[in-house]
Amino acid sequence: MAGANEAVQATNDDASLCKRCAVQLGYWDDPYISLFVPKYERKTPEINRGYYARTKGVGMFIDQFMEKVGENCQIVNLGSGFDTLYWRLKDSGRNIVNFVELDFPNVTSRKCYFIKRNKILLDKIHAEDGEVRLSSTDLHAANYHIVGVDLRNIVEVETKLVEAEIKFDLPTLFIAECVLIYIETIQVQRLLTWLAKTFKSSFFINYEQVNMGDKFGDVMLQNLRARGCLLASVDASKSLDTQKDRFLQSGWDGAKAWDMVQIYGMLPAADRQRIERIEFLDEQELLVQLFQHYCIVVGWKGDTFKDIDIT
Numbered sequence: 642m643a644g645a646n647e648a649v650q651a652t653n654d655d656a657s658l659c660k661r662c663a664v665q666l667g668y669w670d671d672p673y674i675s676l677f678v679p680k681y682e683r684k685t686p687e688i689n690r691g692y693y694a695r696t697k698g699v700g701m702f703i704d705q706f707m708e709k710v711g712e713n714c715q716i717v718n719l720g721s722g723f724d725t726l727y728w729r730l731k732d733s734g735r736n737i738v739n740f741v742e743l744d745f746p747n748v749t750s751r752k753c754y755f756i757k758r759n760k761i762l763l764d765k766i767h768a769e770d771g772e773v774r775l776s777s778t779d780l781h782a783a784n785y786h787i788v789g790v791d792l793r794n795i796v797e798v799e800t801k802l803v804e805a806e807i808k809f810d811l812p813t814l815f816i817a818e819c820v821l822i823y824i825e826t827i828q829v830q831r832l833l834t835w836l837a838k839t840f841k842s843s844f845f846i847n848y849e850q851v852n853m854g855d856k857f858g859d860v861m862l863q864n865l866r867a868r869g870c871l872l873a874s875v876d877a878s879k880s881l882d883t884q885k886d887r888f889l890q891s892g893w894d895g896a897k898a899w900d901m902v903q904i905y906g907m908l909p910a911a912d913r914q915r916i917e918r919i920e921f922l923d924e925q926e927l928l929v930q931l932f933q934h935y936c937i938v939v940g941w942k943g944d945t946f947k948d949i950d951i952t
């Protein structure tokens with residue numbers, strides 16, 4: 642089991658390297674990712690475009706969530722890895738009530754280490770009133786918290802969220818990018834049920850694999866298995882419907898889902914044209930296949946977020 646956990650944790654290194662590469666090539670701006678990932682490794686144009694669509698697609702829903710509630714909200718990033726959203730939000734002038742990141746202690750301890758020794762990262766956290774409290778795996782500042790926890794352990798998740806000063810009655814955005822698929826179906830179900838029950842008004846953005854029942858999906862599964870990584874809840878990634886059902890069966894009021902072909906098509910045309918000029922794409926077909934096998938699913942609790950959409 643320890644081996645399987647390590648393989649899952651290592652997926653963060655891969656995701657971070659991919660983001661770092663795409664940022665360096667100019668797909669989007671992120672002055673912070675290189676502070677967590679000093680190494681530059683060239684990725685294929687398909688991967689870079691995939692990460693662009695993912696970052697912009699998720700960003701589009703974050704913007705809509707914030708248009709609804711303003712800054713009086715909190716964001717909880719589940720399996721956050723080395724994600725830099727907290728710093729990027731700050732730079733965009735949005736100062737929300739609370740931002741909490743959860744991941745395995747092995748991952749959060751590395752993130753805490755990077756933050757501790759980097760003035761640029763630390764200053765943005767310090768800019769809030771109050772001090773920064775750090776342990777080897779957790780960090781607590783005025784409106785930013787990182788906590789080490791196994792998302793399969795709901796009791797521990799609750800304890801850690803309370804330590805992170807989360808308020809269960811404040812509008813809350815949950816983000817999970819390529820995380821739930823690594824967790825067994827029953828445990829995802831328990832987590833989603835607990836979140837739906839505990840938070841009064843919330844919106845969930847889940848980015849991960851879809852259409853995994855076909856040949857392309859099989860190859861993806863084999864590649865991950867070869868790296869020791871089981872996609873433990875791949876059954877929820879069969880189709881957009883199974884993705885939505887997971888929310889509907891866990892007490893969420895509604896859910897919508899789109900594959901990344903649809904999401905990419907909804908991004909501003911000028912932005913797409915700009916990034917399509919960055920690198921020559923040899924095989925358009927491969928990119929389309931890749932986009933067909935990832936999706937964004939949103940779920941909501943309460944009426945505030947039900948009209949959030951891709952139009």
Ligand SMILES: C[S@@+](CC[C@H](N)C(=O)[O-])C[C@H]1O[C@@H](n2cnc3c(N)ncnc32)[C@H](O)[C@@H]1O
Pocket residue numbers: 649650651652653656657719720721722723724743744745748790791792793817818819820823824
């Ligand atoms: C593919 S990475 C994605 C990281 C980040 N969300 C991103 O998009 O860059 C998956 C992350 O989920 C975390 N994760 C998976 N299962 C988890 C669990 N049971 N508890 C806590 N974190 C988990 C891993 O440690 C890893 O950091």
